[in-house]
Amino acid sequence: MRGLLCTQNLCCQFGGVMATNDVCFSVDHNGLTSIIGPNGAGKTTFINIVTGKIGASSGKVLFKEKDITNTPTHELVKQGICRTFQINSLFENLSVFENLRIARQAKVGGSFRIFSLKQKLKPVIKDTWAMLERLGLEKMADLPAKNLAYGDQRVLEVAIAMAGDPKILFLDEPTAGMSPSETHQIAELIRDLANDISVVLVEHDMDMVMRISDRITVLQDGCIISEGTPQEIRNDQEVKEAYLGKAA
Amino acid sequence: MNRMTTIPGIRSGFHPIHIVFIIILLSGLVAFPFVSGNRFYISLITEMMIYGLLAMSLDVLLGYTGLLSFMHNAYLGISAYVVGLFLIHVSPASFWLACLAGIAFTCVVALPVGWVQVRTGGLAFALLTLAFGMMFHTIVWKWYDVTGGDDGLMGMPNPDINLFGITIGNSGDPLVIYMFTLVIVTLCFFITRRIINSPFGAVLEAIRENESRAAFIGINVRKYKLLGWMLACLLAGIAGALFILYKGYIGPSTMSAFAGAGVLMMVLLGGMGSLWGPLAGAVFFIYIQDYISTMTEHWEIYLGLVVIFLVLFLPTGFAGLTDHIRRLRKE
Secondary structure (H helix, E strand, O other): OOOOEEEEEEEEEEOOEEEEEEEEEEEOOOEEEEEEOOOOOOHHHHHHHHOOOOOOOEEEEEEOOEEOOOOOHHHHHHHOEEEOOOOOOOOOOOEHHHHHHHHHHHHHOOOOOOOOOHHHOHHHHHHHHHHHHHHOOHHHOOOEHHHOOHHHHHHHHHHHHHOOOOOEEEEEOOOOOOOHHHHHHHHHHHHHHOOOOEEEEEOOOHHHHHHHOOEEEEEEOOEEEEEEOHHHHHOOHHHHHHHHOOOO | OHHHHOOOOOOOOOOHHHHHHHHHHHHHHHHHHHHOOOHHHHHHHHHHHHHHHHHHHHHHHHHHOOOOOOOOHHHHHHHHHHHHHHHHHHOOOOHHHHHHHHHHHHHHHHHHHHHHHOOOOHHHHHHHHHHHHHHHHHHHHHOHHHHOHHHOEOOOOOOEEEEOOEEEEEOOOHHHHHHHHHHHHHHHHHHHHHHHOOHHHHHHHHHHHOHHHHHOOOOOHHHHHHHHHHHHHHHHHHHHHHHHHHHOOEOHHHHOHHHHHHHHHHHHHHOOOOOHHHHHHHHHHHHHHHHHHOOOOOHHHHHHHHHHHHHHHOOOHHHHHHHHHHHHHHO
């Protein structure tokens, strides 16, 4: 199966530990694929390899059938591979507006202009306002990102990645530490995004994963142990054992 | 729909009060030599402006790109030596060519050094700046035949400054150098401020705030760090050319780690990330240094005490103080 992005026998070794072991994974041009698994299963490592944060020991990552293994992060982002982080990674002392504006500028271009003013990049500014309104953050536009409530920071974390017009978006536990109502809001946003682009979600909230995913991949000890629709995964014996331990 | 095309919290241009302040300051500086005529103060203010430019260039690196350089004075020194050597050995009358040679050579040296340094960040970057700076200091200090070693570079001729065929004056005249420095430093301040407020400057700030996230929004972090470094070294090179024209002499101590720490203190005292703060920090630092050194030869001890006091009670520098006052007035 060859979709938008796939990995072939991807491995990553830390010392003697295979954090990612022979992973063959693929996603389509749109839809929501969730990656689940117990703590230490290698979910974040997998995202780190695909998005260029760490190198693969062996195997390949293909994007639009082109080999992108170990390509620098910023080039992957230009091609449309974006991600968010499990722990907020914002431009903390910059305003909420500037957080999104700089991300948009990096996508649209104009960073080499050294003598014009940044407020002259009108398309970038218009897009930024549009995004803020869509996410309900426009009232906080001139607050430093560090002064936002945690839930809003989480939304901004996703928004920064969205500003890059991704074709595929990796979300690393976007709802970590959020209240149920905030979780609900972000779940809607993710589901909405998945209609247009490919979204890969790493998440611990099983209710949410089962409710909104199109497909689910289960990782354990760096290996894929199961793949399928939420219904198939729910009934998979091996997945149950991975999460609950083997029945005696 | 005007709101939709503006950036919140960003004014384009200066606040009217700032414009008034800048005009008063500049006219005061222009008038000073004619009113006072005190050679000593003319030369002290020239030195303040030159170090102000150097501190401002370090602020581009530290305050805007988030990279710490312990020995930014090395690049002032390199430029100063090359300008001096050019005037002594190549062409004693070519003022502009000598300045250009100094600044260009500084950039040629800074490029490979920066290329190595930007592969790191944080403490490793800072240590590399120290290592390279000490290398340059030692080269200048020990290469007696070329640099004059401990004695410094002496016997530099003073060329006339010509602009569009008109002779403005001789670079050996303190008043001419004072005015020339005032013009160049003012120009550099406004140009640098413009660059900092450009889309390019915004990229540098994003790198300062969060280098790893900057890469994940599509910024080639190493490339922009290198460009920020080069901008800082270019400005330091300009300061270096002014320095030797003003002093007519340069010795290795100007490039020492001790002097480098002084430049860093100027930036911290003034408040990094404001451009004008480090300028003010340099003025304060040079003044205090001069004032205490007339009273005791152990001036470093007292200067150290002053700096400790200020860092403890004014950790964000002069720039932080004005922000604080502004906030109090709002409340």
